[in-house]
Amino acid sequence: MYDELIAPPRVLLGPGPSEANARVLKAMTTPMLGYLDTEFVHIMDDTVALLRRVFGTQNRLTLPVSGTGTAGMEAALANIIEPGDAVVVGINGYFGERIAEIARRCGGTVTTLHADWGTPLPAEKMAEAIAKTAPKLVALVHAETSTGILQPLEDIIQIAHEHDALFLADCVTSLGGQPVDLDARGIDIAYSCTQKCLAAPPGLSPISFSERAVAAIRHRKTPIQSFYLDMTLLENYWHGSARRYHHTVSMSLIYALREALRVVLEEGTYARYKRHENNARALLAGAKAIGLEPAAAEGYRAPMLTTLRIPEGIDDATIRKRLIEDYGIEIGAGLGIFAGKAWRIGLMGESSNERNVMLVLTALEKLLIAFGHAVEPGSAVHAAAQVYADR
């Protein structure tokens, strides 16, 4: 009545999911274990220990939330914000907007600060808003998946802390592809996902709270509106000596995450960050050679996600359709104000490699030529190859 599940082969170069590591997929065939089985508890403990290393933190309250990155965002905000709390949110893309939206649904009094899409948030503007509103929480996105901006954090963190505010960074796109270094930087709350630079399937959101953030949760006067995402209850299950039942976590996704984190640490985080940077550099050189200009400001580009402006006279949807149909390549459409105006090319986790860079450049070049753009055949790959040669 419904046929066997068959997925077409795809080269995943969008904003995520990226290609899942083969070892990770294999780990998911491991049979179920009870959620309180001693052996499963060891696997949970391993996963947390590995997560702390990739997050760069000693935070006790570190665990994967049973939901996707947006669940992590909601967990972070709902546990910290009480009705009426002042919150400052920096917005320079789609996911900054989302933080503000969720903070409002948590009852926060939200001050938003905007920078143009494709530019970073200036620390001075953030400082003004922080000084004026004395917020409990300052929040922004580390790597904006909608624009490809990698936001400098240090100055804003310092300002937030000087004003006694907690600092939250959305690390959904950065974790595993660029350093997040929670403890060294003083990030109080961070969350991520599994399907981008960690190269696992989606479904979990690694999250971490500093001791200061935990104290804010402990001193709440009102209950957290979400029971499912209540970090105190989750902490009792993940870290309490009694391992108090809260909900049945997804063994398969935890097996996957544990294996994905092992792969990350076997490669080495530094080598992995470098790999993301090198491939992004080659991609961008090739793209520029065929007239595709970056939409993110120079010096602030996230290597795992490159946004490219769609040239005049080229139809967004047509090109993306041809990429899928002729090459099996998925790239991302523009989101928000970038819809129809920019492409998002993800080189994340396993998907970040020279083969994919050369493939997507070849395909884009051919299609631009097919649609009448004056491009020298081979120029994209030529420019990219030079970057790899110089490395």
Added chain:
Amino acid sequence: MYDELIAPPRVLLGPGPSEANARVLKAMTTPMLGYLDTEFVHIMDDTVALLRRVFGTQNRLTLPVSGTGTAGMEAALANIIEPGDAVVVGINGYFGERIAEIARRCGGTVTTLHADWGTPLPAEKMAEAIAKTAPKLVALVHAETSTGILQPLEDIIQIAHEHDALFLADCVTSLGGQPVDLDARGIDIAYSCTQKCLAAPPGLSPISFSERAVAAIRHRKTPIQSFYLDMTLLENYWHGSARRYHHTVSMSLIYALREALRVVLEEGTYARYKRHENNARALLAGAKAIGLEPAAAEGYRAPMLTTLRIPEGIDDATIRKRLIEDYGIEIGAGLGIFAGKAWRIGLMGESSNERNVMLVLTALEKLLIAFGHAVEPGSAVHAAAQVYADR
């Protein structure tokens, strides 16, 4: 630094997860697809169509929420309840308590009605509370995982509808193991999980809303406090013609659910319900033969979860530890007021078979004898075998 993932062999006879079907585990090795890939959208549509059949509904707003059963519970309540709304919750176990707790966190004015653990909720008592408070929502648990009670629904649904209330049934433990029949019964809101009678790994919560329930969502005056679980936004992604992005769903878990539902329908829902009933009958006959008495009232026992009173002089934890260590068998500890007083033996999905019935009876009998109980060797299996012979 961390060894390869290895899970010990287990026979999963607790409250869930049950054994995942091998075809389901295999389906999870399928590579990722983009969340808007046409081919993935087909897989989503298949999954919804299959889910509707197992739920017994034509409800358009049917989909798997990206979280476990408790996320489904929260989605159901948070979308329907606005601050100040009257809610009647029937409680005869742990998960009824949880419904009331979440309903309160959603701002509901909650009236709770209690029946003893191990007994069903009487319709008359529910009727009184419904008449008195004129609630927007009446909620209870179909199969209480903490007590093994299968709650009769028809009378209470009729009363709720006569008073213009929506009716919610928690089908976490029943779906796939007993008929839920949403449309035939008039259940307005139902949610479930994947790791019990559907025999998939945990991580998703199938949910369904009737047209009346959808109208209640449409007519809300306040925003839903959860963005992650906002059904209107989820509907736009799952069912809207524009497939508007909300969050990146877990391809792997959706592959798993689709395959699990195929397996359910290949067996046939009626045959599957019968299988659950037959194995539960054999288990109970065997248990009684060695002095293990059911904790749930006769005539109201959920076949997928049998609660057995722990005999005087037998230590709960010792027996469960020996079952795991000597036989690899997991059974469930008592929850809430049944902690230390009852065991919960799940025969769910793949785990519901004659082999497991005979194995757990053999093991329990041996352990009871080892701890000094006067039991005739072989009596448990003998009694169970008679049930299978009579079938």
